[in-house]
Amino acid sequence: MDEAKREEIRKQAKQILDSFAHSLEKVKIKGEVLKKEVGGFREENNGQEGDKDFRGRMFENAPVKNEDFIIAEKKKW
Numbered sequence: 001m002d003e004a005k006r007e008e009i010r011k012q013a014k015q016i017l018d019s020f021a022h023s024l025e026k027v028k029i030k031g032e033v034l035k036k037e038v039g040g041f042r043e044e045n046n047g048q049e050g051d052k053d054f055r056g057r058m059f060e061n062a063p064v065k066n067e068d069f070i071i072a073e074k075k076k077w
Contacts, residue, residue, distance in 0.1 A: 064071040 059065055059070065062070040062072075
């Protein structure tokens with residue numbers, strides 16, 4: 001590809017980008033409304049009791065374990 005063709009492509013690309021930027025200037029975006037309250041926290045109290053045999057089932061399903069620990073590798077699938 002000769003230099004003249006490259007320069008023509010650069011001019012076309014610049015024209016496309018300038019046109020796109022000009023179009024974006026006309027776009028109006030609604031402002032983000034922020035909550036005044038902070039959410040996502042829970043009250044500490046006597047929560048629900050967990051499943052008593054969950055730990056046992058987890059250790060039964062674990063392929064490699066060592067007493068009270070499950071031995072796992074990252075990204076082994």
